[in-house]
Amino acid sequence: MSLLEIIDLRAKVGDREILKGINLTVKHGEVHAIMGPNGSGKSTLAGVLAGRELYEVTGGQVLLDGKDLLEMAPEDRAREGVFLAFQYPVEIPGVSNMYFLKAAVNQIRKHRGQEELDAMDFLNLVREKMQIMKMDQTLLNRPVNTGFSGGEKKRNEIFQMAVLEPKLAILDETDSGLDIDALRTVSGGVNAMRSPERGMIVVTHYQRLLNEIVPDYVHVLADGRLVKSGGKELALELEAGGYAALGIYDEEEAVGRV
Amino acid sequence: MSDSTQTIETFANQEYKWGFVTDIEADAIPRGLNEDVIRLISAKKNEPEWLLDWRLKAYRHWLDMEEPSWANVTYPPIDYQNIIYYAAPKTKTDAPKSLEEVDPELLKTYEKLGIPLKEQEMLAGVAVDAVFDSVSVATTFKEKLKAQGIIFCSFSEAVQEHPELVKKYLGSVVPASDNFFAALNSAVFSDGSFCYVPKGVRCPMELSTYFRINAKDTGQFERTLIVADEGAYVSYLEGCTAPMRDTNQLHAAVVELVALDHAQIKYSTVQNWYPGDKDGKGGIYNFVTKRGACRGVNSKISWTQVETGSAITWKYPSCLLIGENSVGEFYSVALTNNWQQADTGTKMIHIGKNTTSTIVSKGISAGHGQNTYRGGVKILKSATGARNYSQCDSLLLGDKCGAHTFPYLEVRNTSAQVEHEASTSKIGEDQIFYCRQRGISTEDAVSMIVHGFCKEVFRELPMEFAVEAQKLLGVSLEGSVG
16 A cells, blocks of 8 residues: 555635645655745645645545545644644744653654653653754753754754654755755755655755755646656756746746736 | 634633532621721621721721722722622631531532642641631641741731731731722731741741632632741742632732841742633632732742632732842733733832842733733832843733733832843744644643743742642643653
8 A cells, every 4th residue: 555645636725726636646665756836836735735724625635554634633644644844843932842842752652552751761762863963952952943043943843753753754845944064964864764664755946955865756746736757867857957948937927928 | 713723712711610609608797898897897806906996097098099090901890888898607616726626518618629628638738728708717737837936827816816926017018008909908808817937947838828709799808918037938829719600709808928137938829719701701800919028138029920810800919129139029920811801910129239120921811811911110229239130921822812011110220230021922823733743732732832931930839839820721741841
């Protein structure tokens, strides 16, 4: 059985249809990149999979290991193993990163019928993962994302992913706002997470992230549909010719051409 | 309305669990207030002449005073002639001498409230004085405290047993004519708690008073007086509940604290008077005057309050920093939901040299709740080297509530350092979604954020009270790290 199966998925925000029939299959162990110009629906797809209420699903089906994902509340999707690395990680003042993450880990463990971790076991788990992400210990005691630099926020997302060990990781523009060193660290963290059981969807506007996280498949999303799929070389083609070479434009530009 | 907004509101609208009425016969006097009523109260308590005179003087003052209208709260005019000023549970004997003599119905009530009244159950080491309507019902651990010279008893008993102390300190911090509600209290106060910690004694346990309004249409006017003599230390806790009734009830208390040289008083309140129903009907008017005087050098008074109840709260626990190097602190969490209104804060009056004060106020508004912080920091000319730090944060849950901040600063000495920080935030949909995406339910997410917001204040509460306070906010301690 495939890890994730997206069948003719349609979604809208308000009156505007954004996803117009997406079909995608992700098998265990695969990394899929979804590329596309601004406004093509990349973040919407990530948000719909995670269950963001802003988006209304108007048709289609999504199965995670055969289970109907769209029926589940966002927290249940997370507990089933869906992880979204946010493009803009949210600040939660007053709640320490440590406390937050421990609550998340234990909710997920509870869901899986595992025993909850106590403070010591949790610390041990976290220390190991922090090293991978080259995270400073003090980040643990700081409030979630509050006062973090752009790079720290993104690193914190991948760190959380490493601790939560999801089945399906969705990375939404994880490279945005990162300098090259931070990009390497973050990518290194993601690559360390690649495994035969885990699937990943890497959403990005730019090819540069895919030099670091090399995908098995690349899909091009334009105007709410996957218009082209291929191997990792497709990303290089896009890099060379731009989306325009495929006859694809940013939505605003496209509107101007009509 | 989205799901998470709804859950936020459900969370904020958890039912009032302390709203039961105890079926107990009360000895109440007729409604209304005049000099005869005051004489009657005084006579019932077998008070000395000087105290009756003090009450009458306060009453005459009160007649000339006007109810304050500057607070950011609105309520229909109170008919002071329609209130019962004294109600006591009827007992077979005149006053219970030990717990065995206390009406079992009453003990049941306290049990329901989770107050450890029986000494044998007192593992927590909290000595409790419980005030039911107007009279003090039982004080536990009295003997044990007595051995150290600590006096902890009902106010009425203190008047009988320690008149010299009462006479010396009563009204010395909050004069009878201080304000409208304090004057009213001074005229009609019926009971309360009294505590005196002698020189050099560190009170070995938390002292606690539990107030409960049971009888209908009564006002509760209790008076608390705590004196920490030179080098003494005492930590005092106060909790309050009331039955659910659809008429408003008045609670106008006065608390006076006196700290002499090197003495320290820590005063904590968890106020959970009935807040009224979802439509704003009923609830307690909590109009309270609390003030502490740091009279001695290096003395310290610390107020911590968690205010979740009452229809209207009007309360400003304050410190007079007279002694050199004295320290005043105010830590507050005030929650208003449904139609609750709170106008609360503190006053720090710096008089002595090198006095310091800290104010941390956290206001949480939900439903149609209106939450006002009102704080005054006054640095007098004499207060060379005075320092103040104030922080007022507001958290909004939903979009029909309000948060207001009125900080007043008056600095008359150029060497003073005064800092003020304020913030307003809202629990946003994006925060909730972020938590849910990590497997944390909306309810837990709200708890976590509210808890995080209040952390700095909860930290100041004694452990058992911190737990209660968190429960009151619907917050679980489970999963807490560090």
